[in-house]
Amino acid sequence: MKFNTEKVLDTLKLVKHPESGKSIIELGMVEDMEINDNQIKFKLVTKSSKDPFAKSLVKACERTLQFYLDEKLEVIVETKVKHFEAAAFKAPSRPLAGVKNIIGVASGKGGVGKSTVAANLAIALAKTGAKVGLLDADIWGPSVPQMFDLVNAKPVASQENGKTWIEPIEKYGIKLLSIGFFVEADKALIWRGSMATNALTQFINDGNWGKLDYIILDMPPGTGDIHLTLVQNIGITGVVIVSTPQEVALADARKGVSMFQQKDINVPVLGLVENMAYFTPAELPNNKYYIFGKDGAKRLAETMNVPLLAQIPLVQGIMEAGESGKPIALQTDHPMGIAFKNLAAKVIEQTEIRNREFAPTKKVEMNPNASCSTK
Ligand SMILES: Nc1ncnc2c1ncn2[C@@H]1O[C@H](COP(=O)(O)OP(=O)(O)O)[C@@H](O)[C@H]1O
Ligand SMILES: [Mg+2]
Incomplete structure (x- = not known):
């Protein structure tokens, strides 16, 4: 195994949910991680079946892992729906605010x-x-x-x-x-x-x-x-x-x-x-x-x-x-x-x-x- 779970989770912290600006790890959206040689598989839990960002988050996960870990990595992300408390989401702050x-x-x-x-x-x-x-x-x-x-x-x-x-x-x-x-x-x-x-x-x-x-x-x-x-x-x-x-x-x-x-x-x-x-x-x-x-x-x-x-x-x-x-x-x-x-x-x-x-x-x-x- 080339990467441990910790490294993968750490890398996925770079993927942000656009609505809250928080990372998908912080939002508890990643579950059931499985890592085999050159394949990483996990579930991305969204708060509703209509999360408009689900698709782009899946893409972002794939690309971030391939970019930071290995270009040839196979990334399999399944989406799963679960309800979050609304409080977890707040408006993202403006980029380059300072x-x-x-x-x-x-x-x-x-x-x-x-x-x-x-x-x-x-x-x-x-x-x-x-x-x-x-x-x-x-x-x-x-x-x-x-x-x-x-x-x-x-x-x-x-x-x-x-x-x-x-x-x-x-x-x-x-x-x-x-x-x-x-x-x-x-x-x-x-x-x-x-x-x-x-x-x-x-x-x-x-x-x-x-x-x-x-x-x-x-x-x-x-x-x-x-x-x-x-x-x-x-x-x-x-x-x-x-x-x-x-x-x-x-x-x-x-x-x-x-x-x-x-x-x-x-x-x-x-x-x-x-x-x-x-x-x-x-x-x-x-x-x-x-x-x-x-x-x-x-x-x-x-x-x-x-x-x-x-x-x-x-x-x-x-x-x-x-x-x-x-x-x-x-x-x-x-x-x-x-x-x-x-x-x-x-x-x-x-x-x-x-x-x-x-x-x-x-x-x-x-x-x-x-x-x-x-x-
Ligand atoms: N006024 C200048 N006099 C001499 N060489 C210059 C001048 N401006 C740019 N260069 C050189 O021209 C090349 C291209 O410049 P660069 O700034 O990289 O261009 P760009 O970012 O537009 O592609 C570089 O080698 C740079 O050092
Ligand atoms: Mg240039």
């Missing part, structure tokens, strides 16, 4: 420097004295472990009043969670959509983020399911869209802006960041080469009527700093450190304007078949 501002960093295309901007922005915000977290929501291509020199880091779980929390890892004063802490970055790519989404939802609901002024979300590129999961689970204060200046990237950035501005979603766009805006060789510091075209994102910002927050050049130092796990914003006297400091100041300013002028962003309630695309 976080004042949730800022998404998004892009139409991959490879435009979204993670670079997210990491450096988080660091530059923390340097202003703000309490900051960075949630790597790019579950298909996580880059936080590498950018923060944490490739072998493993977050630990903690318990409080029967709830299991995932403790973010703290580095450079930033609280960090990434799927990359749990699986190798290249393996994240082969995850099934639902598993990845589940893990992300857990980082949001069970991450012990505490009190923060800002949480930065490094979102996956494009306009897909993960974006929908995010806007459905949390009220995002605003988003920063990153684009490079060339036409193909701008077309996708435009789609990104429209998605967030769409009536049903309605997440304020704080502004655009033009990354790789120009290239300056180290030996010719006064020359600017507009290799991807000039001011593309600046013009897009003007036509879409959103602020241009920064134009960050293509600089070898930014790439090297990121790849070596010490983002350039840590060097406050480096010209690019200063560029990210200025970006942070702009983001703070736009967040303050946004919080003065608009009501808090609501979570998006949608029918399950709705899509997040702008078509």
Whole structure:
């Protein structure tokens, strides 16, 4: 037998009943556990035959056990009806309740420097004295472990009043969670959509983020399911869209802006960041080469009527700093450190304007078949 009952029950504590926010173990919903080699069988006891969550809880049990114990595990869950005392259920508390501002960093295309901007922005915000977290929501291509020199880091779980929390890892004063802490970055790519989404939802609901002024979300590129999961689970204060200046990237950035501005979603766009805006060789510091075209994102910002927050050049130092796990914003006297400091100041300013002028962003309630695309 590969797993004992205790380990299985412990893992199942991660599965929460959405109605109460309590784990199915705490609610006494798991009975008659049988474990054989690569098979786990148990009964899931629901309070009524019409528990709307029964089906998704069965799925969640399967996936959680396969994710944490063994991908090839056979999980057999039978549902059984039993009546609970109503008192066991109470309204779930709001996710990320202690976080004042949730800022998404998004892009139409991959490879435009979204993670670079997210990491450096988080660091530059923390340097202003703000309490900051960075949630790597790019579950298909996580880059936080590498950018923060944490490739072998493993977050630990903690318990409080029967709830299991995932403790973010703290580095450079930033609280960090990434799927990359749990699986190798290249393996994240082969995850099934639902598993990845589940893990992300857990980082949001069970991450012990505490009190923060800002949480930065490094979102996956494009306009897909993960974006929908995010806007459905949390009220995002605003988003920063990153684009490079060339036409193909701008077309996708435009789609990104429209998605967030769409009536049903309605997440304020704080502004655009033009990354790789120009290239300056180290030996010719006064020359600017507009290799991807000039001011593309600046013009897009003007036509879409959103602020241009920064134009960050293509600089070898930014790439090297990121790849070596010490983002350039840590060097406050480096010209690019200063560029990210200025970006942070702009983001703070736009967040303050946004919080003065608009009501808090609501979570998006949608029918399950709705899509997040702008078509
Ligand atoms: N302004 C920049 N100058 C130089 N290299 C950059 C810059 N922005 C990003 N990069 C590099 O480009 C690559 C892609 O950036 P990344 O932030 O991972 O993009 P994304 O998250 O959009 O896929 C990385 O190797 C990164 O170091
Ligand atoms: Mg990235």
